[in-house]
Amino acid sequence: MRQYLRIAMRWRYVIIGAVAICFLIGLIATLLMTPQYTASSTIEISREADKVTDLQGVERDAGIADQEFYQTQYGLLQSRALSERVATQLKLTESQNFFGMFDFKSDDPAFTLANGRYPASSRATRQRVAGEILRKHLSISPTRMSRLVEIKFTSPDPVFSASVANTWAENFIQTNLERKIQATSYGRDLLQKQLAQLKQRLDESQRQLVNYASFAKIINLPSQSNNGQSGSERSIVVDDLAAINAALAQATANRIEAQARYQQNGRAGASAEALSNSAINSLRQRRAELAAEYRRLMTQFEPGYPAAQAIQAQIIQLDRSIASEEGRVTSSLLADYRRTQEQEQALQAKVEQLKGDYLDLRRRSIQYNIYQQEVDTNQALYDGLLQRFKEIGVAGGVGVNNVSVVDPAQTPKTPSSPKLLINLAIALLAGLGIGAALAFGLEQIDEGITDPAQAKRELGLPLLGSIPKIEEAPKDILLDRKSDLVDAYLTVQTNLAFSTEHGVPRSFSVTSTRPTEGKSTTCLALATTLARGGKRIILIDGDMRNPSIHHLGGVRHDRGLSNYLTGEDNIDSLTFPMEELGFTAMSAGPLPPNAAELLTGNRLSQLIARLLESYDHVIIDSPPVMGLADAPLIATKVEGVVYAVESHGIRTGLVKEALGRLITANVRIIGSVLxxxxxxxAHYGYGYGYEYGYRYGRKAKTDAA
Incomplete structure (x- = not known):
């Protein structure tokens, strides 16, 4: 976040400019916009219409089916056919005001006026264009978790917007009904064709069944169900077998009964028939009476008594008559028994015959049943399809609709756009976005080091200090001991004191990537601050290609470092005092034809060793690193190098390349000075100290004056 804030603070004017420009553009664009009016009509789309028939659909009732249904309806609301239908109903294809309202311009001949009117032959083209314009300004907004849908239309005319929204809803309902009627009509035609095909198949299967029944001599009778309606067919053989079997059972029962009566008759005439015979009963009654009379006479007379003999003769005659009657009854029972036995045997033979006929019929009925099942299947399909055909006819005539208007559109009183506050807010956000993008882009393009934290992070070197930018001559500012420049270099001196075990390095050079980065000023300031600390300091101008130290001392550079490197040993004659700043300096001397050759020998090391015998610190103002071999050669002769980096002026990549050259030469780099x-x-946090120091220094200087 601090990094982003630093970028924003650095490029704040770019961001503010982008925001201001976007704000003005948004304000001007809003004021120049034509007011737009939005009218909204609300409709309800039901999932299924109320049923007036028992017609069952095949659509799923799951949530996926509902989603597909409503998405389809939303698509139909924005269809090309519906928009062109609305355009036709509102007569927009001939309205010049309509096309002018939406600033439509075209070179198409369909929009060329002839006698103030559009040509009639190009009405289809204008209808298509009008539909596109309507769809472009229409929006469909379904209400979440409901069946309500808002139809919104926006135009510069509020009355026209309301008219289009209402007409759109009405035409959607009409097209929905027409689509259902067309679907019903198509379904009826299709079912009618299928009915004809099924009727033909049913007739063919019935003829096939009848022909096979005639060929196989299969006779079936229609059976009757419990409710009196015709049921499935039954075979006549089955009926005969059932009837004969029932008769056989009855004949068997009759035979058993007759046999029992006959066998019972053989037990002394105690059969039921004998006991119930009236003639036998009369004869037995008469015999009983005569027997009673005979016993009475025997009490009085002998058996030879004539009257008794007459009665005895009558009794004998009655016994013969009774025996004759009983024999006749027995013959009758025997005849009945034999008759029932013969009837049973005849029925038994008939049953056996019918069983064989039934088994043969079953063999012949296999194919018949196959044909019968085909007839039944065709009949069921035909009846079901006929019923559906009738229901579709009823449903098509009713025309139930599942779309209704909830709230018709009203003429809007206030424009829906443009909205000044919203547009200005969007403009401000866009300006911030553009400004941020520009700031980050410029930050990426700018490879300069902008603050001390970046210098430490990018270069990987200890930061010895940050030196503020000055507008005056460095020598004049260094004379003011309370200036912010002196304070900054005192910080550098303090950090240098921690770079070695013995404090500030006794010999070090100051270099930079390229010229004019402030290395000479750094050398001058460090020499001054060290001298004011009671140290004996000598500053050597090691830049024998572009010397500058002699200008600060007001001397010429006809004698200096190059003289010693070429063999002269009198050091005192090569130096000059910087009395105002309190240290000694050595100029670069005459410019040699090739300075690098002079630095390759041991003369510079000898010079530094001899100077350290008389001085506490030797500071060398080294040439820049890039393009020259002088700086690495000088750096190898001293304890370390202080690297000066110009803030906001040098590319980081170039600095890293120069540092790489020094590292390759096995040079110790003490740290960097920004x-x-x-x-x-730079970052906000770096301004307070320097501003405070600068004001304090200026105030103290003013007070001293």
Whole structure:
């Protein structure tokens, strides 16, 4: 977040400019926009219409089916056919005001006026274009978790917007009904064709069944169900077998009964028939009377008594008559028994015959049943399809609708767009986005080091200090001991004191990537601050290609470092004092034809060793690293190198390349000094110290004056 804030603060004017420009553009665009009016009509789309028939559909009732259904309805609401239908009903294809309202312009001949009117031959083209315009300004907004849908239309005319929204809803309902009627009509035609085909198949199967029944001599009778309606057919053989079998059972029962009566008759005439015979009963009664009379006479007379003999003769005659009657009854029972026995045997033979006929019929009825099942199947299909055909006819005539208007559109009183506050908010957000994008883009393009934290992070070197940017001559500012420049270099000196075991390195050079990065000022300031600390300091101008130290001392560079490197040993004659700043300096001397050759020998090391005998610290103002071999050669002769980096002015990649050259030469780099640092262009946190120091220094200087 601190990094993002630093970027925002650095490029704040770019961001503010982008926001201001977008704000003005949004304000001007909003004021120039034509007011738009949105009218909304609300309709309800039911999943299924109320049923007036028992017609069952095949659609699923699951949530997926509902979603597919409503998505289909939303698509139909935005269909091309519906938009062109609305355009035709509102006569928009001939309305010049309609096309002008939406700023439609075309070179098509269909929109060329002839006598103030459009040509009639191109009405289809205008209808298509009008539909496209309507769909472009229409929006369908389903209400979440409900069956309500809002139809919104936006145009510059509020009355026209309401008219289109209402007409759109009405035409959607009409097209929905027409689509159902067309689907019903198509279904009826299809079912009618299928009915004709099934009728033909049913007739053929029935003829096939009858022909086979005639060929196989299969006679079936229609059976009657319990409710009196005709049921399935039954075979006549089965009926005969059932009837004869029932008669056989009855004949068997009659034979058993007759046999029992006959066998019972043989037991002394105690059969039921004999006992119930009236003649036998009369004869037995008469005999009983005569027997009683005979016993009475025997009490009085002898058996030879004539009257008794006459009675005895009558009794004998009655016994013969009774025996004759009983024999006749027995013959009758025997005849009845034999008759029932013969009837049973005849029926038994008939049953056996019918069983054989039935088994033969079963063999012949296998194919018949196959034909019968085909007839039944065709009959069921035909009846079901006929019933559906009748129901579709009823449903098609009723025309039930599942779409209804809940709230018709009303003429809007206020425009729906443009909305000034919203547009300005969007413009501000867009400006912030564009400004942020520009800031990050510029940040990526700008490879300069903007603040001390970035210098430490990008270069990987210890940061010795940050030097503020100055507008005056460095020598004049260094004379003011309370200036912010002196304070900054005192910080660098303090950090240098921790770089070695013995404090500030006794010999070090100051270099940079390229010229004018503030290395000479750094050398001058460090020499001054160390001298004010009671140290004996000598500053050597090691840049024998572009010397600058002699300008600060007001001397010429006809004698200096190059003289010693070429063999002169009198050091005192090569130096000059910087009395105002309190240290000694050595100029670069005459410019040699090739400075690198002078630095390759041991003369520079000898010079530093001899100077350290008289001075506490030797500081060398080294040439820049890039493009020259001087800086690495000088750096190998001293304890370490202080690397000056210009803030906001040098690319990071170039600095890393120069540092790479020094590292390759096995040079110790003590740390970096960020020069020409402008706190206003860096992170917010770096501005307070320098601003405070600068004001304090200026105030103290003013007070001293």
């Amino acid at each position: 020069t020409k640092f402008d706190a206003k262009k």
